[in-house]
Amino acid sequence: MVFTPPLEDEEWPAGENDPHAWQAEVMDVVADRALAAGLIRVTEEAQPDGSVAYTTEVLDEEGLSALTAQVIAELAHGETPAALGLSRGGRYCAIMMDRMLNHGITDPEAAMDITPPYITPRSPLPDQTIFTRRPVISAEFEDPEPSSGLDICSLAVYVDGRALVVTVPEGSAVYVQTLPYDLSPGYHRIVIEISDLLGQRRRAEWRFLLAE
Known part of the structure; x- marks a missing residue:
């Protein structure tokens, strides 16, 4: 412990x-x-x-x-x-x-978790040009040691400010979802937020380009 x-x-x-x-x-x-x-x-x-x-x-x-x-x-x-x-x-x-x-x-020597989880974009990548109107949105999460663990229920995903309904299996550290609606050509922005079990929250934001 x-x-x-x-x-x-x-x-x-x-x-x-x-x-x-x-x-x-x-x-x-x-x-x-x-x-x-x-x-x-x-x-x-x-x-x-x-x-x-x-x-x-x-x-x-x-x-x-x-x-x-x-x-x-x-x-x-x-x-x-x-x-x-x-x-x-x-x-x-x-x-x-x-x-x-x-x-x-327990070991009486305390180990501190003072770092929120890391978020790594997987799809689309930052500033990537894509050619499908319903892209796969994906990211990977890691809570660095000493870790209190990921609170996967805290995951929030937004595309152009619109919240998505997300489902991630318990214990998973990867989010994958095909966008359920069409995007128009141009730049679009993804925002992903997640917390660890201590409530420390991380936010990642990046954009991608949907070609004409």
């Missing part, structure tokens, strides 16, 4: 009002085979009495239905909860337990 806090190597004082969240990918593995996978969010929030509360939220109910989560927080040596600062190397971990009581513990 890998924690992916959304901030850089700065400290997050426990006295701030806004809660801070980390996310961890979880897999239940038997004989090197992943049986369940999903995403949890661990949230730290300062309380009025100066203590700190920790909660977990299951973001992928299907993948984590067979797992239970218990959050453990280790205080820095000699510090009180009210004075505790949380950093990228903070001493925080999560314990996952499956129904057979097998335990898995």
Whole structure:
């Protein structure tokens, strides 16, 4: 499991009002085979009495239905909860337990996903001249490591400002669709947007030419 806090190597004082969240990918593995996978969010929030509360939220109910989560927080040596600062190397971990009581513990060293997915145009290519009125629109996506994963449901595609109805298989990193209507000759613009599971969004925009 890998924690992916959304901030850089700065400290997050426990006295701030806004809660801070980390996310961890979880897999239940038997004989090197992943049986369940999903995403949890661990949230730290300062309380009025100066203590700190920790909660977990299951973001992928299907993948984590067979797992239970218990959050453990280790205080820095000699510090009180009210004075505790949380950093990228903070001493925080999560314990996952499956129904057979097998335990898995996160590496307490945090890995940050602060980069939105990459979008690579495949068809038509930028500034390409094409000769069909119903071109194939295609692009490839990649969420660089450390990755929280692609949110394929967030995909949005526009041609000349007109939104397309898109369908992409779950787990796919490639979008392919034949335009369902005719284009007129001239330049046309494609806009594609997609997010990762942390909500970090990327937008790619390019044009192509339909010949007379």
